[in-house]
Amino acid sequence: MRAVVAVLLCVAAVHAALWGVFREKQEAPNFKGILPSVSYAPFERGHIVADSIADSEKVRADLKKLSTLTRAVRLYSSTEGSELVPPIAAEFGLKVTVGAWIDKNADRNEREILSAIELAKHNGNVNGVVVGNETLYRGEQKIDDLIALIQRVKGSVNVPVTTGEIWNIWLEHPELASSVDFIAAHILPYWEGFSDKQAVDQALIIYQKLRDAFPGKRIVVAEFGWPSAGYNLQSATPGPFQQAVTLRNFVSRAEAIGMEYNIVEAIDQPWKYFEGGVGPYWGILNAAREPKFAWSGPVVDEAYWKLATLALLVGLLMSLPILRLPDATVMQSLILATAANGIGAWAATVFSYWTGHYFVLGSAFALTLGLILLVPLVLIAMARIEEIAAVAFGRKPLRLIIKGAAVAPATMGETVTFPKVSIHVPAYFEPPEMLKQTLDAVSRLDYPNFECVVIINNTPDPEFWQPIQDHCRALGERFKFINAEKVQGFKAGALRIAMDRTAVDAEIIGIIDADYVVQPDWLKDLVPVFADARVGLVQAPQDHRDGDRSLMHYIMNGEYAGFFDIGMVQRNEANAIIVHGTMCLIRRAAMDMAGGWAGDTICEDTDLGLAVIEHGWLTHYTNHRYGHGLLPDTYEAFKKQRHRWAYGGFQIVKKHWRRFLPGASRLTPDQRREFTLGWLNWLGAESLGVLVAILNLIWVPIVAFADIAIPDKILTLPIIASFVVSLLHFVTMYRLRVPVKWGQMLGAMIAAMSVQWTVSRAVANGLITEHLPFTRTSKGGLSRMSIEFQAFWEAVIGVLLLVGAAVLVVTNNFKQVLEIYVFAGVLVLQSLPFLSAVAIAILENSRLNEFSFWRNSAIRTAELIGLRPVALPEVVRNSQPVASEIHPEAS
Template sequence: MRAVVAVLLFVTAAHAGLWGLLREKQQAAEFTGILPSVSYAPFDGSGHPDVDNFPTAERIRSDLKKLSAQTRAIRLYSSTGGPEMVPPIANEFGLKVNVGAWIDKDVTRNEREIQAAIDLAKHNANVSGIVVGNETVYRGDQIPLENLGLSEEERYRLVAEENQRVRDAEAQPADKRDEAVRWATAENNVRRLTRLIQRVKSQVKAPVTSGEIWNIWLEHPELASSVDFIAAHVLPYWEGFSAKQAVDQAMIIYQKLREAFPGKRIVIAEFGWPSAGYNRKAAVPGQFEQAVTLRNFVSRADSIGMEYNIVEAIDQPWKFFEGGVGPYWGFLDASRQPKFAWTGPVVDPNYWKLAGIALLVGILLSLPILQLAAPTAMQTLLLSAAAHGAGAWAATVFAYWNGHYFLFGSAFALTLGMILLIPLVAIALARIEEISAVAFGRKPRRLITRALTDAQETKRAAAIASGEPVNVPKVSIHVPAYFEPPEMLKQTLDALARLDYPNFEVVVIINNTPDPAFTQPIQDHCRELGERFKFINAEKVKGFKAGALRIAMERTAVDAEIIGIIDADYVVTPDWLKDLVPAFDDPRVGLVQAPQEHRDGDRSLMHYIMNGEYAGFFDIGMVQRNEYNGIIVHGTMCLIRRAAMDMAGGWSSDTICEDSDLGLEIMEHGWLTHYTNTRYGYGLLPDTYEAFKKQRHRWAYGGFQIIKKHWRRFLPGNSRLSRDQRREFGLGWLNWLGAESLGVVVAILNLIWVPIVAFADIAIPDKILTLPIIASFIVTLAHFLVLYRLRVKIGVPQMLGAMIAAMSVQWTVSRAVAQGLITEHLAFARTSKGGLTMMSVEFQAFWEAVIGVLLLIGAGILVVSNSNIQITEIYIFAGVLVLQSLPFLAAVAIAILENSRINQFGWWTATAVRTAELIGLRPVALPTPIPAPQKVASELHRDA
């Protein structure tokens, strides 16, 4: 334990050290003066000014009092709806004001804005200028003729000129036409704007201009001629320049304007950098980037005597329509607190608070390690590192929540995302825990191994030789069957007859199978095998397989102490009972489970990978769960103490996984269970991919039924389940049912989100929502590959195929969980085996194909739509969609494989031979991959 505590302290210290090393500190030019001008909007909160966001005089006075210590002037963008209160209040604090008249396509509003701006200029001596329109030409808003103050004749002449300009543009060659039309339209807007500026200039003495992006001034010099000074917007962020390039770019543009308009007063009417939001090409928002950019710009601008206005003073949360960065241009946040200092190193004032959160969460998530049974140092190191990684993510989430403004929609999206991501992170941590246990933990101690059974046999033989009494409890083996191929079932019974155990009986129960072709051969065969074999043909049995097993219990020998269950397709080895029954010498043991294995993995490539997929559960998950007495009982190769079964209430028909249900009931009554990963029986794989999916659907649906039936037993004091057993079952259900269902839900939600991101240019998922999905996928991939290599004795090709097979049932499991939520009971679906199943004419992965293709199309749309602005989060989002498509496409791949020639091993052999001949080598015969269980089954069949 000391080593474990030492490792925990080491990881915590390393985590704290990383925060210290990674703390960002940047140098920037210091500014101790007063800004010449800042943009100011008096609106508060997230409501749009046109709807309900009306400022009060008190709010404006409070803002301007604070700003008066930082600037000499204020720039407004409108003169109605609240901003008209600014000039007189600004005068109280000695602030100059450049009033704005917002101009768009609304005639009535334009007229109100124009008159209000004129009135403010006439009645407030501190109004130093009027800005008519803000990026009106850039936005392409055509100013209504009614606002220009023209006579009818002037209007007619203006419209005629505009139409002729457009016609001339449309007459240009095809390769120049679009650009010519764009320029003609802009020129028309410029002409109207100049007329409006002339109208305002005729009524005021204050200088009049218009606010436009810098290139508009260069492209339309007649606009510059109409204004008293040039008010150019220089915002390198929107042009995709990096924060390091921004100031240089602004200076270059300023020089261009001076050269283009010598002698004209030039004001950089907007310069700024957002503190949050999404990147645009090389332009990355951020608090550090904003602080460094603004401080360097102000220093450079002051050194050359530039007139400028910083956009903007205070964050405006209502500006979500300007994209992700819209609300974050202020150097004060919405609470009127400074985001950075204008002097000294640029640092994050909340950095150590975030570090504290990360460390606290990491420590809390590490505490369960202390409850593990004898964890190793490496196991502790991996688990603690994962816990602190989750802590760092939690701190990042807190920083995002604390540093962003949320409308209802974005807050809802983030909350929903976190609701889905928290269990996803929990699943990833659980999988890391399993990796650590298998790769670095102690070797299994409760597992029944061949060495252990050999030692038991040696001890038993010695006892017999010495004349000591040896208990040989009677075993009643139950074989339920429903429309099973008779030849297959005969092989199962022949193998039971060869059991190397002196005291057993076999009860064969065929239920609801009226066709004598399925029942009579088995009845005759049981007579041939002797009195140990009892045959029951039960019709109209209710309760599916559980109902049949209840009838078998009624015909079980009174002196049978142990009940064995095998499926009708399982060929057992002779030493099954001899090796495993001695485990019941411990009176506390209620159940012993052996793994499933299959003897037909060489039927096709599909069956080959399916067999590999099954092996993972029995060699990894079951072995680990056995260490905590928390195995999942599956209804074949299972031995159950009769007393434990009676105490648990016997076979129940209220779930379609009666075997797992009974096993959990037995554990809930305090019995011990044991598991062996030694193969003692070999069954048949599902005939088709359809049967494989139906079987997985039944398991998942039955598992969900068991959750609904037993969840109260997992509450403290409601059963004899230990804390470890509760944890294993809880994490097991979450890891299987939860992971698959969450994967599908998140994929569908992301698919719905694609058009919003691609076409609405809003609600782009932040990295805190997308990177955990990628990290979870990587953990899942590592979990599969590492554990398979360490525990499952199969080759790499079969392992990779098994991974595809495991992914392919994600949609199937999620459907089962969804049906479990809305239904109580589904009919028991027999898994078709034995080669009697007809191949379905339907494509077995239709919906998986639809969703998988849509995810790929969505990723493509995101990449194409993002090619101009290159937002990193969109590329990450597209990558997430591609990853999420893989399970769906895996199902499509297997469904296509099943009906193709390459599914047959013979095709691969023939192809290899033909290839060898083509390249001049003599034909070679490649070995057919035949699993070891096939050899065993073949030998058993030959002996029969």
């Protein structure tokens, strides 16, 4: 324990040191003077002055604050509350450049012109009038019409008159320059994609171009600024440090050359979301009227150490569960503590973003929803990291039953006892020859005291049950045959009938599916575990004997193996295994205490197993294969089986969740944790993946066409990190625990991803329905291939995600916003599970699914490149051609 505590403290110390190392501190020229002018918008566009006293007080408070920073303010409108500014500004000795907003609305334009003229006539502190703001750039007025408006105002006031336009508009229209008293040029390098380090140089270059083009003309840089937040535009990256350094550099150099300039803008305007992600963040004061940076001294983040403290506290809090791990190793603790502190750093980033940005209702809702969805994603990622650490660096499994390990048999005096086992084999329209193989294997069990109850339910066709009845008679009195019709409760109903026909002295019930061929030593090896009176259940893994039927079946078998060699082994350490209905031995007393087979879920096996655990019984697991069944015949059957498991799992969650409350059952905290994380990791992860993918699709047009980017550090990058963790988890766990080759492992990964849509549909069904009918998994070769494409909806969603990514990339080609590229990458990653389903559905009906195709292709390739001599047939008299022998490598 001391070593673990030391590791946690060391990781926390390193985490704190990293915050210290990466603390940003930049130098910039000091400015201790007063700015000549700043842009000021007192109210949101469309504001109506209904309470002039309240509005005047608001303006007065703003201007009082600004009077300590600037000598003048520039307005963009003369109505909507802006008309209150000039007389109040005079109270604080501030000059005002009045603006008249000009667009396509002739009536509004007239009101603006008249108001601007009146303000200039009646307020001695008005030092100029700007008629229109980027009106030509927006294409809302023709140049002749704009010049006419300028001339009209010039004839009505005694102050200089101009218009505000982007610098290149002035160069392109010299006639405009001739019509104004001075040139008011907007130079905003951010919107041209220049970096913050290039911005000031670029502004001075453009300023000189204007001076060269219009010698003797007064030139004012009417807008220069840099946003403190938002998305990048090509090389232009906004940020608090970038804003502070850029503005301080610009002001210092502008003052040195005697430039007239106006900084845009005075105060952040959260309502300017229509200008994209950067619109609200151009102010030198935030919306609370607080300075966003200091004009002298090093540029630093004043709240940095608060964020660091938050990150450390969250990291330590997330690390505390490590102390509960039994015999945690140093490396195991190190990995988990590092991950926990990583989450702490992310939490601090989220807090910083939330407190440092402005949100309208839609963006606040979207961000809140995104963060809510990320919480289970983070928990799932942590659970997977914990499993990696436990398997790779933790202690070896202690409770796993190892083949050949000594297990004390039950004794009575000097005599070894063999508790009677009743093996139940339920069957529903199963191929008779397949079921016969199962019963023959049971008859060969190396155990002296067992019976076998075969129950065929709801199968009226004699061709299915008559051969089995005859076969049971041939196998002897140990085999009991039941043909039950109109059985209620699916498989559970049949097993209840089997229990009624079970020998009264049977102490242990064994369950195997109709396709499982058991090994002779199954009972001999595992029944002795029940010598411990506390043991209620022993589970052996499923496996399959037909994985070589096709490439699809090969990868399916690899996918099944992962659950039984990884998850079940780890859960067994917490006495929290999942019962999966075949190769299972249950103490009869434990079954009776748990209420027997329940028919209210379609996963009656897992339901019963959880009930046994809830009553305090011990369970044990072995990963040795004591039986082999058959894989689903088709991909359609594979998906239907997974849908049944997921739907049944969701039914079990709804049925049992109250028993997970404190004191509601005998479940230990570790058992509650294992089941909760297990459900979250399976049902939650798949459903969450589909939900987030669909929500992201909805966001594509908003991101592509509304200049709103998804914040990468708090939303999209965690999704990518979660995908990387899942990939690392899959590869690491398979290499350490599952004895498969790389090719089968890759195929298993594709098969696992391919059922994401299927599982999510099952969860959705579980939310809106109480019961779905039990569907038998087609095995044994009786099922026919469906003519329908088995991944239609997966193909639709997968293609839409790829199209969405392409749209984002194409529309972002000019802006080159990094967050949009990251979002496009997320869409591609999210398409992989859907495209995996499409790939398997296509594979199933192609020649690529046949092993013979790959063997023959390998031979032909070897012959073509000379690695293998070409084998020519020899013609022998009175015989057919004899091909050379082929010894393909075992796959």
